[in-house]
Amino acid sequence: MADDLRTRFTAELKTAMLAKDAARTSGLRMITAKLKDADIAARPSGVEKVPDDQIISMLRGMVKSRAESAAMYRQGNRPELAEKEEAEIAIIESFLPQQMDEAAMQEAVRDAVAESGAQNIKDMGKVMAVLRAKHAASLDMAKAGPLVKAALGG
Numbered sequence: 241m242a243d244d245l246r247t248r249f250t251a252e253l254k255t256a257m258l259a260k261d262a263a264r265t266s267g268l269r270m271i272t273a274k275l276k277d278a279d280i281a282a283r284p285s286g287v288e289k290v291p292d293d294q295i296i297s298m299l300r301g302m303v304k305s306r307a308e309s310a311a312m313y314r315q316g317n318r319p320e321l322a323e324k325e326e327a328e329i330a331i332i333e334s335f336l337p338q339q340m341d342e343a344a345m346q347e348a349v350r351d352a353v354a355e356s357g358a359q360n361i362k363d364m365g366k367v368m369a370v371l372r373a374k375h376a377a378s379l380d381m382a383k384a385g386p387l388v389k390a391a392l393g394g
Contacts, residue, residue: 245295245335249275267331274298296336296377303332337377348375349387361392 249272256264278290278298290298306325313322340348352370356363367388371379 245292246275246289248335263327264331267328270328271299271302271332271335274302293376299332299336303329303336306332339380340375340378345379345384345387348379349384349391353388353391358392361389364388364392367392 249268253265253268253272256268275290275295275298278294279288282288282290282294306329310322310325310329313319313325348371349367352358352367352374356366356370358364358367364385368381368384371384371388372381
C-alpha cells in the first residue's frame with residue numbers, strides 16, 4: 241500500500257500543476273520532499289522506501305508542526321501566515337485515513353483492554369501496544385492515552 245500513497249502524491253501533484261493550483265502544488269511538493277528525506281534516512285537500515293504506516297506518521301507530524309505554527313502566528317497577530325499553515329494542513333490531511341470518532345475510540349480502548357488482559361494502570365503499555373497494532377492509522381494515540389488511563393482506573 242506504500243505505493244498507493246506515493247502514487248496518489250504524484251498523481252495529485254500532476255493534477256494540481258495542470259490546474260495551475262499554486263497552493264496545492266506547493267503543498268504536494270513539500271510532502272514529496274519530506275518523503276524523499278524519509279526514504280534517504282531509512283536507507284542505512286536497508287529500507288529502500290518507507291512503508292505506509294511511516295508515511296502516515298510523517299504526515300501526522302507535519303500536521304502537528306503546522307498546527308503549532310498556526311497557533312503561534314495567530315497569537316502574534318499574523319492571520320495571513322496562520323491561514324497559509326492551515327491550508328497546508330488541509331492538503332496534508334486529505335491523505336490521512338479518517339480518524340475515529342469519540343465513540344469508536346472508546347470501543348477500541350474497551351476491546352484493547354479486554355484483549356490485553358489489562359488489570360490496572362501498570363498495564364497501560366500493553367493496551368497501547370494493542371491499539372497501535374490494530375488502529376495505528378485511524379486512531380490518534382495522543383487522544384487514546386487518557387481514555388486508556390480512565391478505563392484502567394488511573
